[in-house]
Amino acid sequence: MTASRTVLDLIIAGNAARPAMRAPERPPLTYAGLRALAERTVAALNGIGIGRGDRVAIVLPNGPEMAASFVAIAAGATTAPLNPAYKDEEFEFYLTDLKAKALVVLQGAETPARAVAQRLGVPVVELVPGAAAGEFTLSGGSPGKAAKPGLAEAEDVALVLHTSGTTARPKIVPLTHANVTASADNIARTLRLTAEDACLNVMPLFHIHGLIAATLSSLAGGGAVICTPGFNALRFFGLLDTERPSWYTAVPTMHQAILQRAERNREIIARAPLRFIRSSSASLPAQAMKDLVAAFGAPVIEAYGMTEASHQMCSNPLPPQAQKPGLVGLPAGPEVAIMDDDGTILPQGSIGEIVIRGPNVTKGYEANPEANAKAFTNGWFRTGDQGMFDKDGYLMLTGRLKELIKRGGEQVSPLEVDGVLSEHPAVAQALTFSIPHPMLGEEVGAAVVLREGMSCTERELRDHAAQHLADFKVPRKVVFLPEIPKGATGKLMRIGLAEKLGITA
Structure with a gap:
């Protein structure tokens, strides 16, 4: 696949007569139609004084208009998709911080963004x-x-997104056309996407995963993206049956919700086979990967992505190469290395901070020299994740550096504890988090969702963990929840969970 330069180049490379965008109960929009739409949109924006480098905030519900407006507006301006669920004061912060030149909303739609703008x-x-x-x-x-x-042009900024900062003010990540098209090409190459492929997009389109992994990679491969109103576990199998996608991409919480309904939808799964399933944006427990493969009879491709890399950094390969449960795969785009605190690149098998560099990586946060000084070392971007490469060159994440639980003099990787708890037959989901402790600094806690119709006690889970983990890693407290709190993009919220659940040492 040739290196594409702008988002419009991706569309121009597609077969004019083939569908680029699909949606339930709507005729498809072809590559020729999408190209004409992009050119009309740029002319319309130019006519109201908006051009290259000007920022257009987009507040639209998930669906084909959101996907198409991202592509079409990016062809001649800078897109800034925002979560439609934001409240008044959040819209005020983002529209001001972005210095938005315009706000695009659905005709007649009620949104506080309108009044704020x-x-x-x-x-x-x-x-x-x-x-x-x-x-x-x-x-x-x-x-x-x-x-x-x-x-x-290729070096113009196509997309700006804010990082989901846990405590500090969110940082603006500018991504150029060269960045996002490089990433879309990397994903299309990894997944061997062709014009025959269609991705069922259930990811929100204000998030890098839905924008690049579902939408732009489909266009880079010459295939179609099927735009849905967003993720709904109850509607998922109906869409699978009517739309017949060849793949879908989602975050682990969505895959787990789909798994809970897979057994009663076996006929649909048999009727509408998938070529593969992709998972990214958070670690997929090894057990969930095995369960998905068993339920769908399709390979599960776990990838590792982040906003600053225009999404993809590593990915498990397609068969006949191995997919390793619990590992995020081989470098699949940028160069990936492991670095120690003082900037030395470490040998294979060493644990350290994961660093990246390459054409899909942002050149830096906007107007934030302090954050950039911390984020870049010798031309490498520091991801804030800790990990190591195994003997085959597959990357294993051991946790977010800021999420590692520091208990006395010991460090606990929440991901490791999640994995062990998830292997208990009664556990559907587990999330390990830190509980403040007056003597040790932090203590290990876990939130658990049980499988439908199954029961288990805190004692049993702690005993199970003790068989596989050193004593200091065993959760001191296990709370059972009907569901674990999630962020807007479906990610589980590890930081601050003890406070949210009212748990003290």
């Missing part, structure tokens, strides 16, 4: 859906002259 003097542009999946026109804005009109 009006209050801040940001022009509101309405998106009017058309007949085909993703087809739209824009209305609103005042006539104006764009400083930099025309189609975007």
Whole structure:
């Protein structure tokens, strides 16, 4: 696959007559249609004074219009997709921080973003859906002259996203066309995507995973993305049956919700076989990977991604190469290495911080010299994750550096404890977290969701953990929950969980 330069180049490379975007009960939008839509959208934006480098905040529900507007607006301006569930003050922060030149909302849709934009003097542009999946026109804005009109170039910023900072103010990550298309190509190559493939997208499209792994990689492979209203475990198998995708990509919490319904949908799984299933954005417990393979009879490809890398860094390969449960695979895009605290690259088998460099990696956070000084060492971006390469060159994550539990003089990897707890037959989901402790600094806690119809005590789980883990790693407290708190993108919230659950030492 040739290195694509801009998002529009990806579309131009696709077969004009083939579907690029699909949605349930809508005619598909072809590559020719998407290309024409992008060119019309750029002209419309230029006509209201918005051009290359100008930021357009997009607040739309998940679906084909959101996917198509991301692609079409990026063709001539900078996209800033925002979570439609944000509250008034969150929209105020993001629209101000982004210095948005316009806000795109669905025609007639109620969203606090509208009032906030009006209050801040940001022009509101309405998106009017058309007949085909993703087809739209824009209305609103005042006539104006764009400083930099025309189609975007490779080094223009295509997308800005905020990092999901746990405590500090979120940082702006600018990603150029060269960054995002390099990543889309890497994913398409890893998954051997072709024009015959169609991805069922259940990921939110304000998140790097849905934007790049589902949408842009499908376009880079010349295939289609099937746009859904978002993740709904109850609707998933119906969509599988009617849409017949060749793959889907999701976060582990979504895969686990799908697994809970797989048994009663065996006929659909047999009728609508998948070529593979992809998992990313958080660690997939080894047991969940094995269960998915058993339920779907398809390989499960776990990948490792983050916003600053335009998503993909490593990926398990497709068969006949091995997929290793509990490992995030081989470098699949940027160079990946392990570094110690003082910037030395460590040999294979050593544990340290995972660092990356390559064409898909951001050049740095916007207007944040302090964060950039911490994040970059000798041209390598420090991911904040800890890990090691095994003898075959597969990467094993041992945890987020800031999530490691420091108990007395010992360090506990929450991922390791998650994995052991998940192997207990009664456990559907487990999340290990730190509990503040007056003497030890931190103590190990775990939140557990049991499988439907199964029971288990705290004592039994601690005994199970003690058979596989050193004593200091065994959770001192296990809480049983109907579900574990999740963030907006479906990630489990490890940091601050003790506080949220009201657990003290």
